[in-house]
Amino acid sequence: MSLGPIYNVISWILLQWHSLWDAIGIPDGRVIGTNWAWILSIFFLVVTLRVILFPVFVKQIKSQRAIQALQPKVKALQEKHKGDRETLQKEMMELYRVEKANPLMGCLPMFLQIPVFFGLFHVLQHLDPTISDANKQLYGWPLEQFNSAAVAHLFNAPISAKFGSSASELAALGADGTTVKVLAAILVLVMMATTFLTQRQMILKTGWAEDPQQLMIQRLMLYGIPFTLLFSGALFPIGVVIYWVTNNLFTLAQQQWVLRKFPPPQMANKGGTAARPAAGTKTTGGAKNPVQPARTGGLFGRKPAAEPVVPAVDTKALAPKPGAKPVNPKKGTRPANKPKG
16 A cells, blocks of 8 residues: 555645745744744644544544443453353453444554654655755655755754664764754653653543453553653654654643543542542441542552551550559649749
């Protein structure tokens, strides 16, 4: 399958945004070592795609809520078919089919963005100032904009350079290897952190899945993908890493808005937890409800703060023993000196 149409679409969006910034008056020249017109073009490439994919994102949230609502039935099937993995999988697939819940919908927005990622990767790789003018106009790039993008920088590092760029590639771009490596390393670490936080945010709000298949997907998304970026990030051009980080930040904001506007069932009441009696009040059985530690939640999943433990007082130990004389606590104490008249 040819990805040429994707390269053309990505190029067209970038060029349209760059033309807009140029018309507004944002210069192509470097300010603080950065060509802001091209950096903003990459940023708004993300905005454009996320607006287009917003309906898919809403479907993803609805699918996750549907699967979450099915967790009691999933757990019942797991108990019923314990030890029979094949039957369990068949029953669960039938359950998802009847309830119209798709476990893979949670990954759909990410899968749809993979072609965009590779398209931008290819376009930025193509921004080589040493190639012939005939090849510079590939994918609809005008010669003037190609030459401008080929020398675009972020803090004195070319956006088409990468952490693993060879000495010859850096020389062709006129780039300093140390500057490129330091900036690329920082951006890759930010990319890993924001990728982790986007997954962490969703899991904290919706909870870990009961279904082993869903649980495995959650763990893969939370830990596996950020870890792989530690190595693959060295192969990404700086412009691609900028795109990834921007996309993650957009996702964090979008998820937070959706989760606040349409909270999951266990978040519907104040505090994001299921309704419970007030601390210290009596329940229907007459027993007092123990004090529950306050949840702190948040993106980083902080643990509940530990409450001070009050030692229990044994009233029986304080009572006088049978046959013992009661002790008068006032005995032996001297009265306070009265002031002389």
